[in-house]
Amino acid sequence: xxxxxxxxxxxxxxxxxxxxxxxxxxxxxxxxxxxxxxxxxxxxxxxxxxxxxxxxxxxxxxxxxxxxxxxxxxxxxxxxxxxxxxxxxxxxxxxxxxxxxxxxxxxxxxxxxxxxxxxxxxxxxxxxx
Amino acid sequence: xxxxxxxxxxxxxxxxxxxxxxxxxxxxxxxxxxxxxxxxxxxxxxxxxxxxxxxxxxxxxxxxxxxxxxxxxxxxxxxxxxxxxxxxxxxxxxxxxxxxxxxxxxxxxxxxxxxxxxxxxxxxxxxxxxxxxxxxxxxxxxxxxxxxxxxxxxxxxxxxxxxxxxxxxxxxxxxxxxxxxxxxxxxxxxxxxxxxxxxxxxxxxxxxxxxxxxxxxxxxxxxxxxxxxxxxxxxxxxxxxxxxxxxxxxxxxxxxxxxxxxxxxxxxxxxxxxxxxxxxxxxxxxxxxxxxxxxxxxxxxxxxxxxxxxx
Numbered sequence: 001x002x003x004x005x006x007x008x009x010x011x012x013x014x015x016x017x018x019x020x021x022x023x024x025x026x027x028x029x030x031x032x033x034x035x036x037x038x039x040x041x042x043x044x045x046x047x048x049x050x051x052x053x054x055x056x057x058x059x060x061x062x063x064x065x066x067x068x069x070x071x072x073x074x075x076x077x078x079x080x081x082x083x084x085x086x087x088x089x090x091x092x093x094x095x096x097x098x099x100x101x102x103x104x105x106x107x108x109x110x111x112x113x114x115x116x117x118x119x120x121x122x123x124x125x126x127x128x129x
Numbered sequence: 130x131x132x133x134x135x136x137x138x139x140x141x142x143x144x145x146x147x148x149x150x151x152x153x154x155x156x157x158x159x160x161x162x163x164x165x166x167x168x169x170x171x172x173x174x175x176x177x178x179x180x181x182x183x184x185x186x187x188x189x190x191x192x193x194x195x196x197x198x199x200x201x202x203x204x205x206x207x208x209x210x211x212x213x214x215x216x217x218x219x220x221x222x223x224x225x226x227x228x229x230x231x232x233x234x235x236x237x238x239x240x241x242x243x244x245x246x247x248x249x250x251x252x253x254x255x256x257x258x259x260x261x262x263x264x265x266x267x268x269x270x271x272x273x274x275x276x277x278x279x280x281x282x283x284x285x286x287x288x289x290x291x292x293x294x295x296x297x298x299x300x301x302x303x304x305x306x307x308x309x310x311x312x313x314x315x316x317x318x319x320x321x322x323x324x325x326x327x328x329x330x331x332x333x334x335x336x337x338x339x340x341x342x343x344x345x346x347x348x349x350x351x352x353x354x355x356x357x358x359x360x361x362x363x364x365x366x367x368x369x370x371x372x373x374x375x376x377x378x379x380x381x382x383x384x385x386x387x388x389x390x391x392x393x394x395x396x397x398x399x400x401x402x403x404x405x406x407x408x409x410x411x412x413x414x415x416x417x418x419x420x421x422x423x424x425x426x427x428x429x430x431x432x433x434x435x436x437x438x439x440x
Binding site for chain 1: 169304307308311312314315316328329330332333334335336353356361415416417418419420
């Protein structure tokens with residue numbers, strides 16, 4: 001599980017872990033049923049306080065992203081797919097918001113943005129042939 | 130099973146009203162703090178803020194002039210054996226006997242600690258890549274730090290006491306030190322009390338934090354609570370104010386023209402309402418990093434000591 005922590009970016013460390021696990025689930029790099037590292041192992045890997053990792057896992061469990069199995073470990077939820085889709089859309093939503101804001105600043109209207117999307121899609125599709 | 134009758138929240142280190150004067154300089158000014166068991170407690174402050182003086186009182190190498198220091202419920206000055214036998218200490222000055230070889234140093238140190246774990250010491254020696262036949266005086270700075278760390282850990286102390294452990298070291302050794310801190314609390318439920326001016330490290334590994342400025346503790350508590358009680362607000366004014374805006378709870382203000390950024394301490398709702406009463410709206414709001422809070426706190430002190438000026 002590849003997670004990167006940057007203590008200075010203003011997002012609490014536990015939330016950075018939560019967001020990145022969700023991102024890994026959303027992008028399919030963590031599959032339903034896959035085990036994630038025990039708290040102390042991840043704490044040592046990331047060099048963060050174990051209580052911080054525990055808080056992140058608790059939050060992920062509360063949101064249904066992961067589930068604890070009695071006496072064994074913590075696993076990505078089997079019911080991951082609808083949530084994964086929601087998370088995928090959430091990631092795109094943030095990008096879309098940023099793009100729309102920038103379009104507004106640059107005085108480009110929505111129709112032009114959509115037209116640009118179609119054009120780019122065609123170019124990308126052609127280049128992949 | 131450990132049959133400990135004391136509650137788990139029992140403080141490992143308890144300091145009450147500690148003051149210390151060196152000549153004319155008040156190095157510690159009525160310092161009180163508590164290091165709870167099983168926690169990582171980070172002590173931050175500028176050079177000369179009193180961190181090392183405070184740690185020397187915990188070790189019992191300085192005696193309280195006024196106030197009280199207790200470690201495991203004992204007085205470190207009158208009961209050094211009871212305290213130091215359970216403490217793993219590492220300082221920036223790694224005073225190792227230079228004439229010894231590594232294996233001699235391990236055997237020599239082992240003699241002081243009944244709880245010394247030979248297997249663990251050997252495991253750490255290999256992990257740190259320390260040659261048993263090498264002379265201490267031939268070790269590099271990083272190797273000296275690793276040797277010091279090994280000596281602090283191998284008797285599995287109940288309290289790790291580190292004074293600026295990462296100072297002047299390369300990232301690999303700093304990582305070894307942070308790993309030792311994490312392992313100590315994660316695997317063994319022991320306690321760590323360390324000072325550092327590497328604020329990103331403190332932010333990564335600490336549960337609790339105390340910030341010292343000029344011998345005083347200006348902030349103390351759970352790291353999350355300290356962070357959540359501070360805000361970074363960017364204010365936008367309809368017309369540029371003639372002078373930096375003054376908000377109650379503002380620690381530091383910078384910016385210019387119509388936009389000013391304030392690091393402040395207080396309830397968010399009140400701060401936003403106050404900004405509105407000054408004719409500004411909040412255009413950006415965030416949680417400052419520990420470094421921003423630190424600079425704001427220390428900067429605020431610097432500003433206060435200068436005569437106020439309307440320029």
